[in-house]
Amino acid sequence: MSSHADTHEEFHYHAPGLQHQFEDMKQQEESVSIGMWVFLVQEIMFFGGLFTAYLVFRSRFPMAFAAGSNHLDAFWGGLNTLVLIVSSLTMALTVYYAQKGNRNMQVVMIVLTMLFGTTFLGVKVIEYRDKYEHGLVPVQGWNKKVKEGEHKEAASVVLPFETRAFASEAQTEAPAVHHSNPKGEFQIDVEKDMKLPKMAEDGKFLTQAEQVGYYSNGKLDPEKFRDKVRIFFYIYFVMTGLHALHMIVGLGIMAWLLWMAWRNSFSIDYYMPVEMSGLYWHFVDIVWIFLFPLLYLLGRHFLH
Amino acid sequence: MQTSSWVPLFPDSASTFSWQVDALYAYLILISVAFTIPIVVAIFFFAIKYREREKYATPEEMHGSIVLETVWSIIPFVISMTIFLGGAIVYYEQYRVPDDAMDVYVVGKQWMWKIQHGTGQREINELHVPVGRKVKLTMTTEDVLHDFSIPAFRTKADVVPGRYTYMWFEATKPGKYHLYCAEYCGLNHSGMGGWVYVMEQRDFDNWLAGNVSGQTPVEQGKDLFQNKLGCASCHAGGADQRGAKLEGIFNKDVKLVGGATVKADEAYIRNSILNPSAQVVEGYQPIMPTFKGQVTEEQLVSLVAYIKSLSGDTSPTSQSQAAAPAANTSAANTVAPAKPAANANK
Amino acid sequence: MQNVDAIESGISGQPKVNYLTNGFTLKSWLLTKDHKRIAIMYLITISLFFLAGGLYASAIRLELLTPETDLLTSATYNKVFTQHGILMIFFFLIPSIPAVLGNFLLPIMIGAKDLALPRVNLLSLYIYWVGGLLTVYALLQGGVDTGWTFYTPYSTTFSNSYVMAVGLGIFINGFSSILTGLNFIVTIHTMRAPGMTWFRLPLFVWANYATSLVMILGTPVVAITVLLLAIERTVKVGIFDPSIGGDPILFQHLFWFYSHPAVYIMILPGMGVISELISNFSRKKIFGYEFIAFSSIAIAVFGFLVWGHHMFVSGQSIYAGLVFSFLTMVVAVPSAIKMFNWTATLYKGSVSYDTPMLYALGFMGLFLIGGLTGLFLGSVGLTVHLTDTYFVVAHFHYVMVGGQVIAYLGGIHYWWPKMTGKMYSEFWGKISAMLVFIGFNLTFFPQFILGYQGMPRRYASYPPELQVLNIFSTAGASVLGVGLLMPVVYLGHSLIKGKPAGDNPWMLPGLEWRTSSPPPTENFEKMPVVTWEAYEFGEESGLDLESARSRNSAAVVS
Amino acid sequence: MSEEHIEHDHMTIPKYLAVFAVLVVGTILTYYAATVDMDHIFPGANTLVALGIALTKMSVVMLFFMHVYWSPRLIWLCAVASFFWLAIMFAFTMQDYLTRISGVFSV
Numbered sequence A: 001m002s003s004h005a006d007t008h009e010e011f012h013y014h015a016p017g018l019q020h021q022f023e024d025m026k027q028q029e030e031s032v033s034i035g036m037w038v039f040l041v042q043e044i045m046f047f048g049g050l051f052t053a054y055l056v057f058r059s060r061f062p063m064a065f066a067a068g069s070n071h072l073d074a075f076w077g078g079l080n081t082l083v084l085i086v087s088s089l090t091m092a093l094t095v096y097y098a099q100k101g102n103r104n105m106q107v108v109m110i111v112l113t114m115l116f117g118t119t120f121l122g123v124k125v126i127e128y129r130d131k132y133e134h135g136l137v138p139v140q141g142w143n144k145k146v147k148e149g150e151h152k153e154a155a156s157v158v159l160p161f162e163t164r165a166f167a168s169e170a171q172t173e174a175p176a177v178h179h180s181n182p183k184g185e186f187q188i189d190v191e192k193d194m195k196l197p198k199m200a201e202d203g204k205f206l207t208q209a210e211q212v213g214y215y216s217n218g219k220l221d222p223e224k225f226r227d228k229v230r231i232f233f234y235i236y237f238v239m240t241g242l243h244a245l246h247m248i249v250g251l252g253i254m255a256w257l258l259w260m261a262w263r264n265s266f267s268i269d270y271y272m273p274v275e276m277s278g279l280y281w282h283f284v285d286i287v288w289i290f291l292f293p294l295l296y297l298l299g300r301h302f303l304h
Numbered sequence B: 001m002q003t004s005s006w007v008p009l010f011p012d013s014a015s016t017f018s019w020q021v022d023a024l025y026a027y028l029i030l031i032s033v034a035f036t037i038p039i040v041v042a043i044f045f046f047a048i049k050y051r052e053r054e055k056y057a058t059p060e061e062m063h064g065s066i067v068l069e070t071v072w073s074i075i076p077f078v079i080s081m082t083i084f085l086g087g088a089i090v091y092y093e094q095y096r097v098p099d100d101a102m103d104v105y106v107v108g109k110q111w112m113w114k115i116q117h118g119t120g121q122r123e124i125n126e127l128h129v130p131v132g133r134k135v136k137l138t139m140t141t142e143d144v145l146h147d148f149s150i151p152a153f154r155t156k157a158d159v160v161p162g163r164y165t166y167m168w169f170e171a172t173k174p175g176k177y178h179l180y181c182a183e184y185c186g187l188n189h190s191g192m193g194g195w196v197y198v199m200e201q202r203d204f205d206n207w208l209a210g211n212v213s214g215q216t217p218v219e220q221g222k223d224l225f226q227n228k229l230g231c232a233s234c235h236a237g238g239a240d241q242r243g244a245k246l247e248g249i250f251n252k253d254v255k256l257v258g259g260a261t262v263k264a265d266e267a268y269i270r271n272s273i274l275n276p277s278a279q280v281v282e283g284y285q286p287i288m289p290t291f292k293g294q295v296t297e298e299q300l301v302s303l304v305a306y307i308k309s310l311s312g313d314t315s316p317t318s319q320s321q322a323a324a325p326a327a328n329t330s331a332a333n334t335v336a337p338a339k340p341a342a343n344a345n346k
Numbered sequence C: 001m002q003n004v005d006a007i008e009s010g011i012s013g014q015p016k017v018n019y020l021t022n023g024f025t026l027k028s029w030l031l032t033k034d035h036k037r038i039a040i041m042y043l044i045t046i047s048l049f050f051l052a053g054g055l056y057a058s059a060i061r062l063e064l065l066t067p068e069t070d071l072l073t074s075a076t077y078n079k080v081f082t083q084h085g086i087l088m089i090f091f092f093l094i095p096s097i098p099a100v101l102g103n104f105l106l107p108i109m110i111g112a113k114d115l116a117l118p119r120v121n122l123l124s125l126y127i128y129w130v131g132g133l134l135t136v137y138a139l140l141q142g143g144v145d146t147g148w149t150f151y152t153p154y155s156t157t158f159s160n161s162y163v164m165a166v167g168l169g170i171f172i173n174g175f176s177s178i179l180t181g182l183n184f185i186v187t188i189h190t191m192r193a194p195g196m197t198w199f200r201l202p203l204f205v206w207a208n209y210a211t212s213l214v215m216i217l218g219t220p221v222v223a224i225t226v227l228l229l230a231i232e233r234t235v236k237v238g239i240f241d242p243s244i245g246g247d248p249i250l251f252q253h254l255f256w257f258y259s260h261p262a263v264y265i266m267i268l269p270g271m272g273v274i275s276e277l278i279s280n281f282s283r284k285k286i287f288g289y290e291f292i293a294f295s296s297i298a299i300a301v302f303g304f305l306v307w308g309h310h311m312f313v314s315g316q317s318i319y320a321g322l323v324f325s326f327l328t329m330v331v332a333v334p335s336a337i338k339m340f341n342w343t344a345t346l347y348k349g350s351v352s353y354d355t356p357m358l359y360a361l362g363f364m365g366l367f368l369i370g371g372l373t374g375l376f377l378g379s380v381g382l383t384v385h386l387t388d389t390y391f392v393v394a395h396f397h398y399v400m401v402g403g404q405v406i407a408y409l410g411g412i413h414y415w416w417p418k419m420t421g422k423m424y425s426e427f428w429g430k431i432s433a434m435l436v437f438i439g440f441n442l443t444f445f446p447q448f449i450l451g452y453q454g455m456p457r458r459y460a461s462y463p464p465e466l467q468v469l470n471i472f473s474t475a476g477a478s479v480l481g482v483g484l485l486m487p488v489v490y491l492g493h494s495l496i497k498g499k500p501a502g503d504n505p506w507m508l509p510g511l512e513w514r515t516s517s518p519p520p521t522e523n524f525e526k527m528p529v530v531t532w533e534a535y536e537f538g539e540e541s542g543l544d545l546e547s548a549r550s551r552n553s554a555a556v557v558s
Numbered sequence D: 001m002s003e004e005h006i007e008h009d010h011m012t013i014p015k016y017l018a019v020f021a022v023l024v025v026g027t028i029l030t031y032y033a034a035t036v037d038m039d040h041i042f043p044g045a046n047t048l049v050a051l052g053i054a055l056t057k058m059s060v061v062m063l064f065f066m067h068v069y070w071s072p073r074l075i076w077l078c079a080v081a082s083f084f085w086l087a088i089m090f091a092f093t094m095q096d097y098l099t100r101i102s103g104v105f106s107v
């Protein structure tokens, strides 16, 4: 940038990619890697706020969370977990080949990583769409509008190893009345979802907040219960939404890496950007490793 | 004992624990002075005595001293612990609501305080209380956070939507004291206040007499209970009534179906009326209908007051119920949910 | 040694290319990666925010001159104090010392050419601008009236003001703070010059390190909290609204998880400056170096365990109140350690009364009072009476204005010759330091008494019997305002007419004094090698004190 | 710390694949563990198992994919500190919620 720095560079040997403020490559690498890790610490605290909210509400309304979770498709969630894991592997291999200075394999691995990343987002789109069609987006008016009395569509995909109770029920008759949301409001599948608190009620193991929070009219109140399920979906959308945003950013970084690798900018001596992008990618993967069981797999055993 | 009157810097001191708060305050001022004076004196003394006599002098080097460092870490720590303990004791006093307190209900609303006495008087932005009686406030709000604050009594508490919060005091000096809303609540926050009138018992009785607006909450509650809402059809009392026994339950532990116990406080009674089957009493069927939407907030207050009054004129059974361990509220609430999970899956 | 040449060349005033003269185009500023230029741009921006915040403060004090709401309506008043708080905290005080003085000096002090990540540094400035512009836009559109704490459900459901825009402004601004902290941590770990060991670092660097820890660990949480608030406000669904099962107090937990540690973002750098000033202007090695260094870290760590002391009457559990009260006491101890060590440093020193030192001594008195009244507020039984009254207002102005702002001013005066190469008027500097000290006490001391009498904060009108003390307070604010305006004038004047300062006007050993004033873009002509301990004033420091003394006496004689 | 040089030859393709296998097995295991009722052993057992598996997965990713295992102490510290701070946030928030007295009526 400055002329001073430029003249400076003329006199010294500068490794490719060494920035002016550093003395040598080692210092630069160390700085960048510490910087990246500190950034990841920051990211963890960022998601941490959400996990705290999750913790507070899940400890209060476990049944509503279980019911909400049963609306999520564990198959897609699981598939996405696998997709991310594969992409993590290819990412790790990208770094590996970068260290080896193997440009071609590097490009291949980056492309694969991007492919899996995109697959992940694609699946997310399918899932979000499914929520949209079933009226599970917690915001009024953001759901597919179904007229009074109309039936909802059956759940999109059910695989053999999908939870039995969930699968069979989702595909057979769905009660009409509760699946109408003329204004696109949030709705739940009363028959199915209320099963959980009912079972819990028989066993009398609702939390105190639940004992107060689900009832009116002397009965479990679908309206009130729905509000709590909606909190689950709110948290679900914020968490997975932010996660997806991180994925998109990650894909942007990957595209840049691809460009750089393609131009053969990295070498055995200089592959810091690859390694750092790898850290970021793995971090995003780790977040998902927690999101999957915490969001998709709650209370599955109740319906077994 | 009142430490306030001779120090003009103190506000009125008119409750049983205001002297404690004042004493704690005085203690802290003492500590502050005890630290400030020596430090400030030392700063001035050093700054003057060792002022620069020669430009760019290099005074003798001095190394730190572990002994000194330890001393001046431990002393403040010990002192700060006394401050903590003092605060904790006063806090305990302020928030442990005594059992024999007179009830007053408070509902906050942007931007007014709606207050109702146990005897039926309603007031807005004013609170009349007798001197020398313990008063318990049960408070909630219709909209945002507010804070019921009476500086002369040295106490305040936030009111939170969706919850009851409690506070209590016992006034010691007749007079007229400020009542403030101390939690920011929007446009007219600074206008949301009024007065607390502390009166001699006789004056208070007069005030009550002059101000009676029909029924006391207990009377009103009784009326609702027996006639208007028909609670008595199940809770009339007697041997084979359908509804649970209500006499003597207040503040006692109630056994619920499923084994949990809860304390029958205001919130519980309120919930029992609004969401009866949320917590079903052991030995009864969950047949009680909800009254949500049928009763207003004020009627609820009256019903609660009436049911509490049923505990006032006693019942022998309360003894046996009280036998259940008392310290259940928090533990039961949090542990209860998952414990019987096994049953659920049978 | 190289510093001797530097001194000589500085004194003789040879023209040299320095960071200011290295390019004059707008582009050379806006695209610079030079930490010193970025610091100057921060300096200008935060000064503007401080003036804006100060204007709001003036409006507050004028309104409170009389008990009635005559100058401002309640609605306006609510916006005024909210915006005062938001601008002062998020856009002035948090970036003040780290982003200006830290940015400028930290690399020089450790002997580096720049921060480790200069582009990230520039990015943080831009983020700060974007956040600031968004906030200013929202304020011009109509402002916000939630209080700087944004308590729910008022902020989510009831307020009609521009909560969204301001919230996003703060969200964005948060990342500026995070990136600054990140950069500092990396720089301190990897960019130290040869010989600059951890325990030779100036305490200012330690303080900034501790601050950065808080920025990294705390700021993301407030960012996500504000984001949740903004989402909840837009889509009308969320987790803070009790009517659909949410919990308003959760917001307070998340908010204070950051905002209590944030008060240490607002004081630790100030403490760092004070450590520098006390030691350097007593020309004596600081007493208990390690204890001051580690107490900064201790404050940063323990500061995360006490946030509930802002929620004593909020409806949180009594048990939690006690735990938080206990920990609040614990976190006060490291501050006490610093206080005592500073005092001990003066002992047998050679104390000069230059303007920066006046500020430092002022800091000690004011922070002492501010901190001790923090103990009042941490003592839970007493806080029940004091919380949400002017006692709290007085407490935090004592620590924030009496602490950090004073330290910031002291630091600006101290390093002004280094940053600009010019010397300001020592006479006016002293006058203004006195005015600030007197005005400050007059403004805020009466508020302690008001607070104990129960005057609630955020009140546009108040009972008439409290007027006398409020008049004192407003009068004090005028003096304070004048005192604070004066530096703008004489510092500005020094830029044009000031005497050249020389490279080391105070003959001090810190690395920043061993390069020219203003420093060249790369900070040093050649990489310094540190062979002396921190705060070494004697011969070992390699300073040529003899000739400086003789030069000085020659100057006095002539 | 600056003495240590970050070694690069510690991971080989078979090792990467092994880690990958652990992750895949972990994912499948979480899924099946969720369908088995363990809450009757003690409440929260299902969640505990799920979190245990997730933690294991995270550890291998961090240690081997992210090379923490061969990294300087400072980076270990970063990793540990962030979880420590998360724990602070969880613990001190829940400390309030779990000790609240009743009085909630409209959650």
Ligand code: HEA
Binding pocket: B031, B035, B075, B076, B077, B079, B080, C149, C263, C264, C266, C267, C309, C310, C328, C329, C331, C332, C333, C335, C336, C337, C339, C367, C368, C370, C371, C372, C373, C374, C375, C377, C378, C379, C383, C386, C387, C388, C392, C395, C396, C399, C400, C403, C404
């Ligand atoms: C720079 C900012 C800053 C700093 C450094 C502090 C420092 C401290 N603060 Fe302050 N505080 C604020 C800014 C700050 N605060 C703000 C902005 C608010 C209000 C927010 C709002 O609601 O709008 C607030 C509010 C606030 C409250 C809540 C009040 C309420 O709303 O009810 C409490 C309660 O405990 C508190 C306590 C403390 C304590 C114990 C310290 C300690 O760290 C102080 C430690 C220092 C010393 C103790 C002095 C030196 C020690 C000695 C000389 C030795 C003697 C010591 C002993 C005997 C222990 N503060």
Ligand code: HEA
Binding pocket: C050, C051, C052, C053, C054, C055, C057, C058, C060, C061, C081, C082, C084, C085, C086, C088, C089, C092, C093, C146, C147, C148, C149, C393, C397, C400, C401, C405, C443, C456, C457, C458, C459, C460, C477, C478, C480, C481, C482, C484, C485
């Ligand atoms: C960095 C933080 C900071 C700083 C520096 C200040 C500085 C000042 N503050 Fe501020 N204040 C806060 C942070 C800060 N404040 C916060 C967080 C709140 C709480 C908000 C809330 O409740 O949400 C608050 C609230 C607050 C209140 C309480 C409002 C209420 O609760 O109703 C008051 C009342 O006196 C006040 C006064 C002042 C004054 C007189 C100054 C003075 O120090 C300012 C001096 C500066 C100038 C005067 C500017 C320079 C001069 C000019 C622009 C020239 C024109 C002026 C004159 C000639 C007079 N402040």
Ligand code: CUA
Binding pocket: B108, B110, B111, B145, B146, B147, B181, B182, B183, B184, B185, B186, B189, B190, B192
């Ligand atoms: Cu109600 Cu403030």
Ligand SMILES: [Cu+2]
Binding pocket: C259, C260, C263, C306, C307, C309, C310
């Ligand atoms: Cu605090």
